[in-house]
Amino acid sequence: MQAFHLSQPNSLDAALAAARSHGAKFIAGGTDLMQLLKDNIEVPTELVDLERVGLSSIQADASELRLGAMARMSDAAVHPDVRAGWPAIVQALEASASPQVRNMGTIGGNLLQRTRCGYFRDTGFACNKREPGSGCPAIAGENRLMAILGGSDHCIATHPSDLAVALTALDAMVTLHGINGERRVPIADFYRLPADTPHIETILQPGEMITAVTVRASGAARNSHYLKLRDRASFEFALVSVAVGLDQRDGVIEHALLAAGGVGTRPWRLPQVEAALRGKALEDAVFGDASSIAAGGASPAQQNGFKRILLQRAVFRALQMASA
Ligand SMILES: Cc1cc2nc3c(=O)[nH]c(=O)nc-3n(C[C@H](O)[C@H](O)[C@H](O)COP(=O)(O)OP(=O)(O)OC[C@H]3O[C@@H](n4cnc5c(N)ncnc54)[C@H](O)[C@@H]3O)c2cc1C
Ligand code: SF4
Structure with a gap:
């Protein structure tokens, strides 16, 4: 771990002033950052503790x-x-x-928090996110957990x-x-x-x-649900996840809000699914049609094509759960 100076400001202004120095980084709970410091993936010279x-x-x-x-x-x-x-x-x-x-x-x-891409978290490998221009071994390597939406030739991390x-x-x-x-x-x-x-x-x-x-606050927020699918039941990041908010009146969907995790290089909004649900009945046939287009535009790598189907099924199930 690289040596750093720790400041512990007790006001917002003091924290912003401390963060002006080149190489400064904020630290909150430290649950992600401390590991990255220990592994020399983050190397700040100044840590600004936000606790106070x-x-x-x-x-x-x-x-x-x-x-x-x-x-x-x-x-x-x-x-x-x-x-x-x-x-x-x-x-x-x-x-x-x-x-x-x-x-x-x-x-x-x-x-x-930073990506869980294994190459990013291991300084023994190249990684464009950690070291710009060094390459992306995930594209032709271990990519089962990587993104199928929003990736580029430079990075496909979720x-x-x-x-x-x-x-x-x-x-x-x-x-x-x-x-x-x-x-x-x-x-x-x-x-x-x-x-x-x-x-x-x-x-x-x-x-x-x-x-x-x-x-x-909204009807959709009150009637919302988060479904997370992962390799093991706890202490694990999402293979695919879906957040749904449904605003309905008399069994008709007035407004639907949807986003997915585990599939995109950033949290992934699903506007085409929202549009397919608007004004439709709260029923499985409608959910089935809407979820079938959830993975539109996906571009899987060699090992993660399964996420396309998993995303469609997760959207269907999350809609069922939000409407129950
Ligand atoms: C074993 C393990 C399993 C986990 N599983 C999951 C999981 O399933 N799902 C999930 O979502 N997360 C998971 N996490 C991640 C965990 O949720 C994050 O480590 C935690 O939320 C980070 O919060 P923190 O306050 O500790 O951030 P820190 O580690 O203190 O900081 C993280 C980053 O945020 C920056 N930062 C912090 N606060 C601010 C701020 N206010 N303004 C600007 N920058 C800031 C820091 O500079 C740093 O870059 C897991 C972590 C571990 C260790
Ligand atoms: S997917 Fe992104 S984070 Fe992972 S090795 Fe490639 S550039 Fe690095």
Whole structure:
């Protein structure tokens, strides 16, 4: 592990000032970053600990949910208002990692965790995301777990966060703070596709941090569900996951929100499925037609073509569960 200086600011302004130095990085719960430091995959010279900055509140009212960036995953998952109004968020959190990791891991850190691509996490291999221009061994190598949507000739790694998938389906907004003040961006615009710069994963500017995530209250959010399919039942990342929110009246779908995980290089919205459901009856035949187009545009590698079918089936099942 490379030596670094640790600062522990006790205000947002002090944290932003500390993060101005070249090579600085924020640390929240440390559950992902510490491992990356130990493996020399991240080599910051300055760590800015966000523990004393605050930002851990969880607030909900009739119009929206606001999760502070430093709210613990476990606190958000047990919060009664979150459970009542945004069940897909709770289910995504409960399906993530382990209770120990969720007790330490934060909302902001979860959204910014790095990919689980094995080549990225092993400095013995080349990796364009870790070392731009060095190559992508996953494209012709072990790619069973990789993305089938949004990949490029430079990177096909999936985004690992379950929470980000639920937030993408529910049209969450991410609040950012940097030296130029505050800005709010839809989560759909927060993550970048890899294209030829897979090392740049988000629109965050140097020294800029996430301070909160907000999600509107709605019928679709109240009637939402997160389904995660994986190789083993716990402590495992998604092979395929689907977040669904359904707003229905008298058995007719007024509004459907869908996003998928484990299949895209970023949390993957499914607008074509949403359009196929709008105005239709809440019934299996409709779900079947809509789910059959879920993997449109997919471009699997040699070992992960199965994700196309798995995605269609997961969408169908998640729709059934959200409508039950
Ligand atoms: C064994 C294991 C299994 C796991 N399984 C899952 C799983 O199934 N699903 C899942 O979703 N996750 C899973 N995770 C990942 C886990 O959820 C993340 O490690 C955790 O959410 C990261 O939060 P943290 O606060 O510890 O972030 P840190 O490790 O402290 O930080 C992660 C990154 O975010 C940056 N950062 C943190 N907060 C901010 C902020 N507010 N603004 C700007 N940058 C910030 C840091 O600089 C760093 O780059 C697993 C982790 C482990 C170790
Ligand atoms: S898929 Fe992306 S993260 Fe994995 S080796 Fe290729 S460039 Fe690196």
